[in-house]
Amino acid sequence: MQVFQEKLRAIDSGLTRFERLQTLQVNLGDRCNLSCIHCHHSASPTGTRIMGREVIDQVVRYLERHPGLTLDITGGCPELNPHFRHLVEATAGLAARRIIRSNLSIALEKGMEWLPDFYREQNLVVMASLPCYELENVEAQRGRGVYQASIEALTRLNQKGYGKDRELHLVYNPGGTAVAAARETLEQAYRQELRERFGISFNHLHCMNNVPLGRYRVSLEQTGAYQRYLAHLAERFNPDAAPGIMCRTLISIGWDGTLYNCDFNLAAGLPLRGIDGAPLRVAELAEAVRSGNPIRMAEHCFSCTAGHGSGCGGSASVRKETPTRKGSLACPPQ
Ligand code: SF4
Ligand code: SF4
Structure with missing residues (x-):
């Protein structure tokens, strides 16, 4: 495989x-109420890597x-960090835009x-994961009962003015193991299905490979599909998606204050290093x-440029997309 x-x-x-900093992403840890099979952090209810108050206060001071800047709050399930409220309240008015990944x-x-x-009081932008509008597909990835809970949460968010x-x-x-289909096609299907079935509205759909x-790598290895999936991502390399990779304008801060080019490098254990070779820490953001x-x-970087492109920022940024076959299935079965 050609090197990325x-x-x-x-x-x-x-x-x-690196170009210039636009987004500071903060990973509050690997504790989550779910244990999804596609999770690149292997997050779960037993996660123990939790960002402490000291690192959070360094983020606030920065x-x-x-x-x-944009502050992008992620995890695991960031809301389960005991200092989540503090981070959000302390950064009110300090960032141009604050995103909660829920x-x-x-x-x-x-x-x-x-x-x-x-979320509403704090004027947070909600970036909510919902792998499909079909119950079976969501629950195959996330577990039983998650679909209904997600729909109920979306309904409550709409009632609070989200999506409006x-x-x-x-x-x-x-x-x-397919790469994501064209964003516009999927968004249209999500919008129609969620509105007709539940009266739910939202702003945009973002697509991630x-x-x-x-945990996703482990599941691929267990079925012997890991190398095949990597090759598939590389074969689907899209040069039009390459300029949109988020690591050119984003720095990710791990739960212990270590700095990374992105949340995926955090999961891969690839920290940024200073000139002495030691991992850079939050106090060294100026160097990063x-x-x-x-x-x-x-090699995992090929997931950011496969098909229509992908990343924490999603594929909603302007990228050339090849037209999708008319009538193709938007949210395909597992
Ligand atoms: S994919 Fe997201 S919701 Fe699922 S276990 Fe990982 S952090 Fe939790
Ligand atoms: S995984 Fe994507 S965002 Fe991260 S360093 Fe690689 S190309 Fe950049």
């Missing part, structure tokens, strides 16, 4: 280097000194019902965000 960097350099050598079902857990009101005067985005990922790391810094890339 070489593919990018053949397009533009600048694509393998945002105080660097206004105008699995939706967390808002139905006992003691977490306050979440939709809190507050941004509500959905995130799709394929059930199997599954990243062969964590220097324009022209090389980006650490590996």
